[in-house]
Amino acid sequence: MSMIASEAGVSHGLLYHYFKSKDELFITLVQWSMEEARQAFSEIYNVPGTPLEKIALLTSMILQEDDNSHFMLIQQARTSDGVPEEAKRIIENYSIHAFVDQLMPLFEAGQDAGEIAAGDLRELVACYLSVLSGLMTLKSQEDPSYTPPKAELLLRLLRNG
Amino acid sequence: MSMIASEAGVSHGLLYHYFKSKDELFITLVQWSMEEARQAFSEIYNVPGTPLEKIALLTSMILQEDDNSHFMLIQQARTSDGVPEEAKRIIENYSIHAFVDQLMPLFEAGQDAGEIAAGDLRELVACYLSVLSGLMTLKSQEDPSYTPPKAELLLRLLRNG
Amino acid sequence: MSMIASEAGVSHGLLYHYFKSKDELFITLVQWSMEEARQAFSEIYNVPGTPLEKIALLTSMILQEDDNSHFMLIQQARTSDGVPEEAKRIIENYSIHAFVDQLMPLFEAGQDAGEIAAGDLRELVACYLSVLSGLMTLKSQEDPSYTPPKAELLLRLLRNG
Amino acid sequence: MSMIASEAGVSHGLLYHYFKSKDELFITLVQWSMEEARQAFSEIYNVPGTPLEKIALLTSMILQEDDNSHFMLIQQARTSDGVPEEAKRIIENYSIHAFVDQLMPLFEAGQDAGEIAAGDLRELVACYLSVLSGLMTLKSQEDPSYTPPKAELLLRLLRNG
DNA sequence: CATGAATGAGTCTTCATTCAT
DNA sequence: TATGAATGAAGACTCATTCAT
Secondary structure: HHHHHHHOOOOOHHHHHHHOHHHHHHHHHHHHHHHHHHHHHHHHHOOOOOHHHHHHHHHHHHOOOOOHHHHHHHHHHHHHOOOOHHHHHHHHHHHOOOOOOOOHHHHHHHHHHOOOOOOOOOHHHHHHHHHHHHHHHHHHOOOOOOOOHHHHHHHHEOOOO | OOOHHHEEEEEHHHHHHHOOOHHHHHHHHHHHHHHHHHHHHHHHHOOOHHHHHHHHHHHOOOHOOOHHHHHHHHHHHHHHHOHHHHHHHHHHOOOOOHHHHHHHHHHHHHHHOOOOOOOOOOHHHHHHHHHHHHHHHHOOOOOOOOOOOOHHHHHHHHHHO | OHHHHHHOOOOOHHHHOOOOOHHHHHHHHHHHHHHHHHHHHHHHOOOOOHHHHHHHHHHHHHHOOOOOOOHHHHHHHHHHHOOHHHHHHHHHHHHHHHHHHHHHHHHHHHHHOEOOOOOOHHHHHHHHHHHHHHHHHHHHHOOOOOOOOHHHHHHOEEOOO | HHHHHHOOOHHHHHHHHOOOOHHHHHHHHHHHHHHHHHHHHHHHHOOOOOOHHHHHHHHHHHHHOOOOOOHHHHHHHHHOOOOOOOHHHHHHHHHHHHHHHHHHHHHHHHOOOOEEEOHHHHHHHHHHHHHHHHHHHHHHHOOOOOOOHHHHHHOOEEEOO
């Protein structure tokens, strides 16, 4: 808490004015990060282009984003001990299924348009998200010699024939 | 240390008989995990089949493995604070590049046999590993409702059009 | 640290608010003690009297002082294991040579006045301080039956003829 | 105990075969050191010379001796915390009074022979021993630039007018 | 709102001691 | 005798949290 406070330029005492406890602060951060992710995905519906073009755009945006602290926060929260129960519940609620649901219309349109390979829709979207997630994790590991694969390559997972 | 010791059914004092410090214990675990991973990858060269069949086998083995504690240990070590410097060095040394190097001959043979799509070999292997890594992370998150994608789906990344 | 804190009537946690570590606390004490000793010696120049009278006064003051915790702290720091390097450096810097230098003018004046025996000045002062040091050590050993020698006796070491 | 054992080239387990506890080992060392000191003093009666010559010899022997570990052990035991009660008792029994008693005949002979200044005999011997003790402490502090005063200088304390 | 002195539960680590072999 | 695996009490240190100011 002291480190966070000093990073924020205030006393740790003041932090307790805004957040009752470290857990509450953490839970709030998790909530923000989750909401942030949902926003990012929802915006893809507002850009022009065919479904596959939209997915390509989303993919490259995510892979190029240089602040994945939101993503990493969730990742850590998911895999660490000592995470407050409520944070875990929030993450589960917004879990990969929620994001799958969010993106399914886009992928479905892609299949309908013949741009995206046929097959179980949920599995396809889940796989796509898993892959993105894996790439972001690697990207975050400040290995300067690692360059994430190009979005184009990933689209082979989806592209029809 | 006390938790680890009691989990192991010994006193924490005894832990210090075998490991000079928590850091040393952790570093040892990282080393074991790394070696374990290297072993797993190397064994794929000993099974029969075409390169793509081997890759398919490797993929499904990894995705079905139910103990990914090794993998998660490395993942955590990579992305957490307070990890001993030497552990970080070990991880960097054996980093994704090392595993790319280890698998490149297999993928190259796949390309030569026309089973695997042409293109930058390193990028292809790195992408494949990133994807696997992402899937394992998700799998580890004890979400019982999550079923990892079938290996077959992943191979679309590689398979020659 | 807990003992010190409770002796001081505070929690051990608070001690770490003021001193980063036990070593730092110890080093601070050593510094204070050293400075204290330097002060004590320097004040002798401000009292009236002949050089030998001043030395006699200094001697009896030191031998009568009933708090030699400063002195004992230094003594222990000098002869014990596990003393922080910086404490050792401080003690060496202010070592007996420093105190010899501090007192030399006084003794020189005594020789000039014919009150103090001729001979190597440094050796004389060093011997005088060694003797004082030895007496203080003994005095500190809470042996109630031990009475330190009178200053008068010590002055025989110095007095001319 | 482990350090002592390994210094002695045996296992720490074996140490407990010979000494029931660390305290017992420590007490034994204190006893040995005390006995050693008594021996050293008693031998001075066997050398030829006048009393003052004997004292001069004793003094220079002590100041030249390069192993004062016995002396330092006692010194530490006297001034440290956590020293077993019995060790403290032994030290008190053999305390400076005991050594004063041991040396008194020698000094008395010196006074009778007119070599040593008149005055309270106990005080004179005690002062002499205090001074020696102080010099030994300083000598032990591995300050290579410190040279103890010559025995000759010390004898001024005693020598008759 | 804002600060930081103060607290204490919890964690890593050391080390004297025991005991099966 | 001799070893070293095993134990646990004790001590240094951290950090979330409280509260007087």
